[in-house]
Amino acid sequence: MREDRVPTMEDVARAAGLSRSTVSRVFQDGGNVSPKAQIAVREAAAALGYVPNLVASGLAGGSHRQLGLLIRDATNPAYGHLHAEMQRAATRSGRTLVSVTAFRHEYGTAEVEGLRRLAGLRVGGMFVGTGVTSAEDLRAAGTGVPMMVLGRPNTDPLLESVSYDERAHGRLVAEEAMARGHRRLGVLTAPVLYSRVFDLRARAVRERAAELGAVAVPLDLLPVAEGVARALDAAEEQGLTCIVCPVDYVALDLLRAAAARGTEVGRAVSVVSFDGLADGLDLIGLATVRLPVAAVAADAMARMDEILRTREPLPVRHALHAGVFVDGRTLGRA
Incomplete structure (x- = not known):
């Protein structure tokens, strides 16, 4: 040769x-x-x-061995862990996973284009790990292959999903705060367009707090640097004893801002969050909800296998998996 x-x-x-x-x-x-x-x-x-040539071998095999994954913002530990677990699930299933990464806060346009790129690679099915693009826009992408939403809750009657139970997570955070005597919470919120997941978590916290007779004050998150400063101001001015952050990286920004002010988190004000996946959170002692990433990935791959093996269309399924609360020093008693 x-x-x-x-x-x-x-x-x-x-x-x-x-x-x-x-x-x-x-x-x-x-x-x-x-x-x-x-x-x-x-x-x-x-x-x-x-x-x-994986594309050619997938076409020749005719068995839909090659699957696509659209992942959002791999710098976020939640998406990075989901990516890794999906790769493991694909390997166990004897399939190849091709991924395309969008970036934070491009409001869906990059994600739809990513789906079209995956379709061009002749994948047999697609997983969509994103908290931004609407179900309608995902369906309108017209990929022509089975598509499944990962991570974020979805109720679209035409779109499969295997998701984290974010409503249960928000309610769990409210209950844990109430159990420690907190009756006035500050809840950092963002528009649905910024993150559907953030919005659902915040609404669930406020809903459960109201049911338990507590006050949950919505606080503007954006821009984040200013949002965490406003939250600390509100804690002092309005007597809020606990601040709920929509995600761990926001909670870390809040902890930095509190340290700069000399505010002792866990005593002067408590902080609780969601995701629980970044390295070192146990050393920081951040109270958070840990997402069931491995369970979602395994369930999603098994379901896609079932869809691709079955000749007749299956009823659309929306599966939810709940995570666990991880206690930490940042959530003290009121």
């Missing part, structure tokens, strides 16, 4: 002493290929510098 020529599957087969069909099966799913042959194929491919 000439050094300037790109190696082919036939080259790998020749080097491994196996048939081209055996090499093809190894790179598709390894089915009906002995471990010894799989090792020979992969060693030959590595020696030749051969990289399989």
Whole structure:
């Protein structure tokens, strides 16, 4: 083989002493290929510098092995963990996951374009991990393959979802605060367009607080640096003993602002949040709700397997998974 020529599957087969069909099966799913042959194929491919064409192999296999994942803002630990768990679930399922990442607060346009890019890769199904783009816009993307919302709650009758139970999480936060004697809460809020998840969490906290006879004061989050400062001001001026943040990275900003003022969190004012996935939160002692990321990823992949295996359309399912409350020093007694 000439050094300037790109190696082919036939080259790998020749080097491994196996048939081209055996090499093809190894790179598709390894089915009906002995471990010894799989090792020979992969060693030959590595020696030749051969990289399989996953799009072509997915089309040839006709088994929808290649799936797409649109993930939002991978710098956010919640999305980063979801990405990792979806990759693990895909590997266990014998599938390949191709991902496209949008960025925070582009209000859906980048996400719809990402879906179209995934469709162009001929994926057999798509997972959408985003808190911004509406169900209507997702359906209007017209990808032509099964689509499933991940993470955020969804009630669209035409769109599957496997989600975190954010309403339950918001109610849980209110109950934990009430159990420690807090009767006046500040709840940082943002518009639905900024984050549907933030909005749902805040509304659930306020709903449950009202049911328990407490006061939950909505506080403008945006812009975040100013929002956390306003929340600390409101705590002093309005006698709010606990501030509820919509996500951990906002809570960390609030802790920094409190430290700069000399405000002792957990004593002068308590702070509680959502996600519970960033490294080191246990060292900080942040009270938060930990999302059930692994459970959502495993359920979503199993459901997509079921959809792709079944010839007849299945009834649309909306599955919810609840996380757990993680106590911390930032939530003290009122």
